[in-house]
Amino acid sequence: MSSDELEYIEIVEYDIIDDTVEVGSGCEWRGTGSEPQWDNPKSTKAYDHIIRHHGAKLKPSNLQGRASSKNQDQGQWLNDQDWLTLEKLISKYYGNYTIKFNRPIGRVYHTDGSVTENVIYALIGRNPDGTIKYSYPIVKPK
Template sequence: MSLNELEYIEIVDSDIIDDTVEDSNLQGRASSKNQDQGQWLNDQDWLKLEKLIPNYYGNYTIKFNRPIGRVYHTDGSVTDNVIYAVIGRNPDGTIKYAYPIVKPK
């Protein structure tokens, strides 16, 4: 992934999602937590992205120029081929969370 694959980066607020959850559990999790759950199509995308975003504490919304994941909604529906992701960094610069979203709030 190169820098020109990113359209913009902005700071936003978001909740945490564990990207290691099995597909079959994501719909139940979305319903029980009453919040959408994002899943990566390729875990390597967030690893590459981690190297490109600023190494500062905060939450970043990134728009890709290609599909990077799917989102399971609380009503049981699924949105495939989403192009946005949210990544949060801890105060020490390490990754706290990273997951796909339908679009920024």
């Protein structure tokens, strides 16, 4: 990760669930099977939820339908590389993080059918083995 990336990204909030074991890219793999391909945004082992529900290639109708059926806003990434950056940036501990990019990273589909473009915040949750449980853009932290 370049120093330029670190200049426009900051961890706004975090909740570390277990700080006794480091996990994620660059750490010893503690999960089952082979280690995920951390540098591949198509790695379903590392990023499955993001790809299926919040990826840049999804059609707007998919996200709007999900927002309506779940009655919950749905964020969509503009660029798959941004979640790779986040995985490297956030602490290497099982937990939940709110990240602020100082540039647009996504859009949010709201339950009322409206869309907020150019959002700069994202939520990301790391599983105990370091893989990503969820990661999606949000309008602003709660």
